[in-house]
Amino acid sequence: MNRGLRRTLAAALVMAGGWLGAEEKKPERVAFAGLVTRGAEDDEKAEFGLGAEIAGRANGVVVETVVKGGPAEAAGIEVGDVVLALDENRPYSDDELQDCVRSAKAGQKVRVLLKRREGKTEEAVELTLGSTDAPEGRRIAWTFAGPAQMKDALALAKQEGKMVMVGVSGAET
Numbered sequence: 001m002n003r004g005l006r007r008t009l010a011a012a013l014v015m016a017g018g019w020l021g022a023e024e025k026k027p028e029r030v031a032f033a034g035l036v037t038r039g040a041e042d043d044e045k046a047e048f049g050l051g052a053e054i055a056g057r058a059n060g061v062v063v064e065t066v067v068k069g070g071p072a073e074a075a076g077i078e079v080g081d082v083v084l085a086l087d088e089n090r091p092y093s094d095d096e097l098q099d100c101v102r103s104a105k106a107g108q109k110v111r112v113l114l115k116r117r118e119g120k121t122e123e124a125v126e127l128t129l130g131s132t133d134a135p136e137g138r139r140i141a142w143t144f145a146g147p148a149q150m151k152d153a154l155a156l157a158k159q160e161g162k163m164v165m166v167g168v169s170g171a172e173t
Helices: 003-010 042-048 094-102 147-160
Strands: 012-015 029-032 035-039 061-066 082-086 109-115 122-128 130-133 165-168
Touching: 029 094, 035 094, 061 094, 082 094
Parallel strands: none
Antiparallel strands: 012 165, 029 130, 035 061, 061 082, 082 109, 109 122
């Protein structure tokens, strides 16, 4: 596989599933991490030693907000930390991080690789995802997110006779 294609796939999302109808009465519960992130600015890329850029974005998203009493706070994640990975998925934008959370299940434990604000050291923490009501209306039912899950997505699609959609995540990427 050529290098350019690999980089494009690194920013890809993998979906296997369909639309959930707006006619559902009871709100669906979805996974919730309890944090808001953003892409790193140029000075933060240098400060944290972030590399591996795709489309001008470095691997790693800066934590801007941690919800009080939420899953991220319980895991010890702090404002200013940089999220380098959720399990095997490496986010390059908040959109990608949120896609990884949407593809998970409430109560699922995920390994979060951080670069700490203080000391700039890497540390892995376990985060148990909480749950929240899904947005109203139609939404995509995510099954997988990220190129690290491509093999599983293709195997499930083949088994169930479905197609796999691969695309770049959100406007931020």
